[in-house]
Every structure is written in C-alpha cells, then in structure tokens.
Amino acid sequence: MTPGLLFALTGIALFACGAAGVILAPHLLRKIISFNVMGSGAFLVLVGLAQRDGGVDAVSQAMVLTGIVVSIAATALALALARRLLNQCGEMRFPAETPDD
Amino acid sequence: MKLLPRLGVTAVFAVLAAVLVHAVLNLPEPAVRLGGAVDKALGQSGVSHPVTAVLLNFRGYDTLLETAVLLLALIGVLTASGQVPGSMRRLPSTPHAFLQSLARLVSPLMVLAAGYLLWAGSHRPGGAFQAAAVLAAGIILLYLAGLLPANAASTSSLRAGLLAGFLIFLALAAAPLRNGALLQYPVEMAGALILLIESGLTLSLALTLAGLFLCLPDEFEEEDD
C-alpha cells in the first residue's frame, strides 16, 4: 500500500468525521473546526489519489495549496459572522427556532 | 439533539465512508498522468520547481482568481465587524514585556524568512503563499505585542498594498491578450515575470491574511439599542 493510497483512505475517514461534526455539533466554533477537518480530509484525498502510484503530482499539489489558503479565508469569514452573532445574541449557537404564530 | 437522529447521522456518514473506501480501493488505472506532462513542459515555464510552475504559469488563472477570492473574504470580514470601517481591534490588556522584546527580536527574522521563501520558490519548495503566511504571522505578532500603531489600518497606502498584488497579476495576465492568449508569458521573460507577480502576491496576501485576523469583530463594540 503506497503512502498515497493510505492517506487517501485517511482523508475519506476525516471527511466523514468532519461532515458528521458539522451537522451534529451545536456550538458554532465546533462547526467551524469540523468544517476545517472536512476540508483537510478532502485535500488528502486529492493528493493521495493522484499519487497512489508513488509518483509526485505537481498539479494536484498546486490545487491543494490554493485550497488551503482559500479554506482559511472561509474560516476567518465564518468566525467573523459567528463573533457577530455572539455580540448580538450572547452565545455562539443558532437561535432556537420559534414556532410560527 | 436527540439520540436517535444523532445515531442516524453517524450511521449515514459511516456508510458514506465505507462506500468511498470501497470505491477508492477499486479504482482503475489513471487515464492521464499529469506529473509527467508538467516535467516535460518545465523548461518553458521560467522556474525550475514544478509546483511553482503549475501555480503561476500553467494554472495561473486559478491563482489570479484565488487572489480575488481572498480580497472578497476580507471585505466580508470588514462588513461583518460592524465597527468603524477599516479600524483594527483594541488589545484587551497590555502585553507582557517579554512578549514585546520577543516580538522586536523575531519580526525582522520573519521578514527575512519571508523574503527567502519568496526567492527560493523558483527552485525549491517555497513561493508566494508560504512567504505571505510568515509575513502575516509577523504582522499579527507585532499587533499582539502592542507594537503596531493604532491607526495603521486605515490609510490609503494600506488599500494600495492590498490591491497591488491582484492588479499586477491581472495586468501581466492581460497584457498578452493582444496576441490572443491570456496568461501567455513570453518564454524568455517568464522567470522574471513570475518573480514580479510573486512579490506583489506576497505583499498583498500578507496584508490580506493579517487583515483577516485584525479586523474580526471586537468584544468592546457598542450594544445596539
């Protein structure tokens, strides 16, 4: 089993854990962390599958480099929105849904 | 969330993971091997490191748009922060003296490391993104040590610096349009053009990444009545 294939399988597991965390975690900070874990899993799958024969693939590495930088921009934007919600509502959770009148 | 929906979601994702693992283990041979194609074309790209060549020459369009996406994210953070536009956050407490001395000692070294990473990207692992990350970390360290002036964030030269990287890249990408091809650098100038683009990118991305940290919403803002 080449490192590429092994880390691609790890990436799948990380993606599944992260996706479950995004849906199940009520606290927004935890959702953001889960989103980052999901993204890292996807990057591992990208590079791992491209290199599963043992070579070095520069194109997928360049794409993942772009992806890492864009994912931290998305994290920062999500954190800005979460902090704004905290300032206005007092806690970092989505407001409880009220039944329609 | 109740237990049963929780178990349901976990089971769904476990099934997804199992299906994907099965798919990955039974993949056919790859139809295209891009690594070899990059190595063949590396001579014409102007740099000798394949990842830099792909980022700034072969797939330069993606990098150009990525710079724009980062600027959009910064605009989003500035909009969400709800304070005086473009101002930095206040520090919650005075920094420790040791942190100040450490920041004074380390930040010139970080600038040096960023410059080296930028230059080394043409023939070794490195490049604009790594250099920008180190430079942004230096700026944030200076802010956390209380050494950045409070009005550093609202001048027009800051805005010029943020836009410079994207505009230089756009100008150099659009210049060959007269000959009908976007981003088609002339081969003999490709190395110098890539270095110029990377320098602009390093500065802009460092300011953008630092701005993403420095312009987050504050806990001291006025409460809406």
Added chain:
Amino acid sequence: MTVLAFDLLLAASLLWSAIRALTAPDPFRAVVMFIVFGLLMALAWARLGAPDLALAEAAIGAGLAGALLFDSVGHLRARSGRRPK
C-alpha cells in the same frame, strides 16, 4: 516495512486528534487538538512528497487558523464572563 508502520501510526494519530478536536468538552481543548491535527497534517504532507504543502499547512493551517480560533475562544470567554446567565 518500518515506513509503512510510520505511515499507519501517522494516519491513526491524524484520525485520533481530529476526533478529539470534534468531541472535546471545552472549546479551548478543541482548538488545541485542532492545532495538533494541523501539525500532524504537515507531517502527512511531508510523507506524501509535498514540502510546499507541508510549509503552507504548518504556517496557515496550524498557525493562522489556530490564532484565529484561540482569539475567538478568548472573545467567547470575555463575552460570557461579562454577561453571566
């Protein structure tokens, strides 16, 4: 054979730190485990022959993301300290 053992250990540590980051009881601990996860990811990139990605993940994925998240944990603590429920 030893290289495969190292890879397996690294993959297992990646999964373990990610799960600990997602299930930690305290946001501060979750962020610490996330930074550990980021540094282990940098090692994984090095194992995959991607030194640029290792540099970028260590600086951006562990460093900058960790700073952003720690700052938000501090904001959360300050906010809930000021307004006790």
